[in-house]
Amino acid sequence: MSQIKLTPRLEAVANLVDDQVKMADIGSDHAYLATYLVEQKKSPEAIVGEVAKGPLNNAKHTVQAQGVSAHIECRLADGLAALTPEDKVQSVVIAGMGGLLIKKILDAKKDLGPFPQLVLQPNTDQDALRAWLIDNGYAIKHEEMVAEGRHRYEIIVARPGAQTLSRADLTFGPVLRKEQGDIFKAKWQHERARYAQVVDRLEQSGQTNLPKYQEVKDWIKAIDEEVFHG
Numbered sequence: 001m002s003q004i005k006l007t008p009r010l011e012a013v014a015n016l017v018d019d020q021v022k023m024a025d026i027g028s029d030h031a032y033l034a035t036y037l038v039e040q041k042k043s044p045e046a047i048v049g050e051v052a053k054g055p056l057n058n059a060k061h062t063v064q065a066q067g068v069s070a071h072i073e074c075r076l077a078d079g080l081a082a083l084t085p086e087d088k089v090q091s092v093v094i095a096g097m098g099g100l101l102i103k104k105i106l107d108a109k110k111d112l113g114p115f116p117q118l119v120l121q122p123n124t125d126q127d128a129l130r131a132w133l134i135d136n137g138y139a140i141k142h143e144e145m146v147a148e149g150r151h152r153y154e155i156i157v158a159r160p161g162a163q164t165l166s167r168a169d170l171t172f173g174p175v176l177r178k179e180q181g182d183i184f185k186a187k188w189q190h191e192r193a194r195y196a197q198v199v200d201r202l203e204q205s206g207q208t209n210l211p212k213y214q215e216v217k218d219w220i221k222a223i224d225e226e227v228f229h230g
Contacts, residue, residue, distance in 0.1 A: 049082025099125030
């Protein structure tokens with residue numbers, strides 16, 4: 001039995017899960033993360049939640065093949081409906097989805113929280129997810145950005161607490177924008193170039209009167225001020 005090898009994205013998520021607590025992975029991608037955490041003896045127990053039977057069977061296969069069935073329970077449920085208060089889960093991971101979907105999953109079962117730790121990896125709409133956290137009694141304690149191939153992924157760690165964030169904090173991340181690491185800068189350089197192309201196309205087609213034109217110009221201005229201090 002070989003141990004699970006994680007992608008850079010999932011390895012970064014795994015490193016941020018609290019040590020020696022019961023964790024849950026909602027939408028688990030074959031239960032790789034939970035299996036890895038148990039194999040590494042970082043998590044003593046885990047719950048894997050999947051919304052469809054196909055992914056659930058994939059998760060069960062991984063858990064059984066790696067010989068960790070005694071420590072990981074795979075459940076068929078929609079989002080956080082996989083959990084109950086009696087589970088006493090202390091760290092919840094929701095990774096690899098759009099930020100609006102993660103927000104919807106969290107919102108649907110607010111009565112279960114607050115959880116001691118949330119480790120979230122939204123692929124899109126990070127600002128909306130950060131706003132939800134602040135509005136629902138969580139404070140963002142840590143953030144990381146990880147490069148994997150051509151993609152750059154943001155990971156948000158939140159815990160119960162009060163926090164006030166500015167518009168720039170919501171957009172760029174309160175921790176990420178302070179640290180301004182190389183991956184962060186590369187991401188926003190790429191985004192700025194993409195927005196600049198949109199501006200060029202709109203100008204060339206004489207569509208500068210469209211609301212989108214000003215919206216994209218505002219994005220470029222925000223990136224210049226935040227990343228390039230222009």
